[in-house]
Amino acid sequence: MDASKRALLMHKLADLIERDIHYLAVLQTMEGGKIFPASYGEIIFSVNCLRYLAGWADKIHGQTIPADGPYFTYTRKEPVGVVGQIIPWNAPVLMAVWKLAPAFATGCTVVLKPAEDTPINALYIAALCKEAGFPAGVVNVVPGYGPTAGAAIASHPDISKVAFTGSVAVGKSIMAAAAQSNLKKVSLELGGKSPLIILPDADIDEAVQIAHDALFINQGQVCCSGTRTFVHESIYDEFVKKAKAKAEARKVGDPLADGVVHGPQINEKMMNKVLDYIKAGKEQGARVECGGERIGTTGYFIQPTVFSNVTDNMKIAREEIFGPVQSIIKFKTLEEAIERANNTTYGLASGIVTKDINNALIYANALEAGNVWINCYNVFSPQTPFGGYKQSGIGRELGEETLHEYLEVKTVYVKLPSKS
DSSP states (O other): OOHHHHHHHHHHHHHHHHHTHHHHHHHHHHHHOOOHHHHHHHHHHHHHHHHHHHTTGGGOOOOEEOOSSSEEEEEEEEEOOEEEEEOOSSSHHHHHHHHHHHHHHHTOEEEEEOOTTOHHHHHHHHHHHHHHTOOTTSEEEOOOOIIIIIHHHHHOTTOOEEEEESOHHHHHHHHHHHHHHTOOEEEEEOOOOOEEEEOTTSOHHHHHHHHHHHHHGGGGOOTTOOOEEEEETTTHHHHHHHHHHHHHTOOBSOTTSTTOOBOOOSSHHHHHHHHHHHHHHHHTTOEEEEOOSBOSSSSOOBOOEEEEEEOTTSHHHHSOOOSSEEEEEEESOHHHHHHHHHOSSOOSEEEEEOSOHHHHHHHHHHOOSSEEEESOOSOOOTTSOBOOSGGGEESOBSTTHHHHTTEEEEEEEEEOOOOO
16 A cells, blocks of 8 residues: 555544544543543544654655665665554553554554453544554454463564553563564563652742642553652652642542542552552551542542652652552752662653753753653653653654654665676
């Protein structure tokens, strides 16, 4: 299929998602518990990502290279072929589009496995692909469990690449299966324990809001959440007081209800995991400023929780919680904060709040993370790459960089006739 035709199909799919945006947003909220405004906003962003990458479809090309010798030399960029894609439950529409769009733009076909908690959104997207006119066999959605359907994708010899978003442990198992089968290409977007540094010159109310939103978005169920809030000792007590008030003011409840900003955790297993981390924080000496308990016995709701007096050796400061638990950590100097922020196996995201651009850029250059936000957090655009350092992943989503994950480069030499 011509690249321009693929682009038209992608734009048609974007049109259909826009047509059904309210239905998709309600479906995502009912299936996964994300508050409705967040679901709606994510689907708008999904459309933007589709349209941006559609624009790349007919702009992927090789080069002619002036190589040594009597040769006309050029490169071709070709699709890797069949791609296996395994997506998480915390943003099912957005994650499906982040994976599907570069595959479509580069001319790959897809076998997509949605998370077992949220399969319906992916199936609906597949139905829209069919309605848009994608040829049969281009998009194949295979619901199932990770140890069966996911493992089959990672190890299948006819799949040339696997793209996965999820935990580090599962990412490692997928990478091993990919290597042991046919050494398929792998891109992984994994977990994080992202630091957010609050310097003493920051506007404290703005900093509290940024840190609050960085952590509590989607009940803390975001891989790049700002889960380690480092606050300078000179403003620490005031920051903790205001962070506590902000968390206590969150309205928890039905994610489809007006005014609710905090819904349930995805399932009972994840809820209990978060509660276990809260218990560990208490036992290891962190101070519970607010929250720390389950809400009621119906649904999987957890109180927005703020810990102070958190130290680096505590479990809640080292491991990914994936829940509404803010850990506020004290520091003395920027140099110390940078060293401690980097002292983790993760490297997905980071942030800093300060009025000093020099300190902000020192931090941005020093952090071992794929994304750095200055005086903001959780900002994404279709044009910019997203991914992690260290055990937070391999490869990038979005931007031009994501296309490289779905392409092979072929070099062609043509011997030229000798001059007479």
